[in-house]
Amino acid sequence: ISNFYRRCKEKAARKGYPKFQKHCRSVEYKVSGWKLAADGMSLTFTDGFQAGTFALYCNDKARRDILTLKINRVRVVRRADGYYAQFCLDVERREKVGYTGEVVGLDVGLMHFYTDSNGNAVPCPKFLRRAERRLKQQQRRLSRKFKKGAKPQSKNYHQQRKRLGKVHLKVQRQRRDWAVKLARCVVLAYGGAERFV
Structure with a gap:
């Protein structure tokens, strides 16, 4: 914080801009520093970051929401398979769920x-265990390509490092997708609504 105020006082060309970490995987913008195309097909960054213009790939409903609703924040996230833009939209979400009054305990x-307290048990999916063989293979290939003392x-x-990162990313997405679907299934099953399939 002290460096931020120090740069504000200096007569530098880029005064006032906070410095991000060298290996930062995400950058967040609020209302300035970015510009969305009129058709919603591209996103241009206009700040000192000088990232340029990125093409947006999404379905029609998401593109319609981006163009019609108010955008509060834009976050650019770097993953092993590319860059992703996360839009924080100003929208009120309501879901109609009938309250049954049932209480269930989860262990x-x-x-x-x-x-649960009714005796229903859900087995562990073990996504990491299933991917261990492929992870070992990709990690072994990466270690063989590593040259000690060589910079860069x-x-x-x-290239092999990116392949290994994609395997880890797949396991991460499998875990997250399974957890979200399971949580929704539990809420709908005991909340009086239809069971989620």
Whole structure:
């Protein structure tokens, strides 16, 4: 924080801009520093970051929401398979769920992911265990391409590093997708609404 105010007082060309970390995986913008195209097909960054213009790939409903609703923030996230733009929209979301008054207790354990008070048990999906063989293979290939003392590393090393990152990213997405669907299924099952399929 002190460096931020110090740069504000200096007569530098880029005074007032906070410096991001070197290996930062996300940058967040509020109302300035970015510009959305009129057709919603591209996103241009106009700040000192000088990232340029990125094409937006999304479905028609998401593009319609981006163009019609108010955008409070834009966050650019770097993943192993590319860059993603997250839009924080000003919208009020309501879901009609009938309240039944039922109470259920959930116990998270090691043998099962959880067991409820009615005796229903959900087994652990073990996505990481299933991907261990492929992870070991990709990690072994990466270690073979690593040259000690070589700066920078070879092009093959960085390509293999991206392949390994994609395997880890797939496991992460499998876990998150499964957890979201399971939570929705539990809420709808005990909330009196239709069961989520």
